[in-house]
Amino acid sequence: MLFHVRMDVRLPHGMPQDQAAELKRVERARAEELQRAGTWRHLWRIAGQYSNVSVFDVASTDELHTVLSTLPLFPFMEIAVTPLLRHPSSIHSDDR
Numbered sequence: 001m002l003f004h005v006r007m008d009v010r011l012p013h014g015m016p017q018d019q020a021a022e023l024k025r026v027e028r029a030r031a032e033e034l035q036r037a038g039t040w041r042h043l044w045r046i047a048g049q050y051s052n053v054s055v056f057d058v059a060s061t062d063e064l065h066t067v068l069s070t071l072p073l074f075p076f077m078e079i080a081v082t083p084l085l086r087h088p089s090s091i092h093s094d095d096r
């Protein structure tokens with residue numbers, strides 16, 4: 001199942017820089033791991049914002065929730081999820 005996910009990161013203004021840097025480091029490591037596994041299919045920065053649009057490929061909404069809610073930055077993100085399905089006019093033979 002494919003899901004479009006938008007994440008808006010909202011780190012507290014008072015968060016110490018070293019804590020923010022460590023959070024970003026572990027978030028990046030987890031994001032890379034999920035991309036290598038094929039779970040996090042696309043990851044795009046939204047220009048001018050500390051936000052991304054992503055596509056996740058998971059077996060269920062339960063799995064998506066588990067993946068998203070265990071991201072290191074999860075407590076500091078607003079997340080919007082949109083389920084996707086193949087468009088009938090798509091010329092692509094798979095869902096990639």
Ligand SMILES: O=C(O)C[C@H]1C=CC(=O)O1
Nearest residue numbers: 009027028031050051052
């Ligand atoms: O930077 C972000 O958009 C938030 C999050 C997503 C991947 C990552 O490394 O951090």
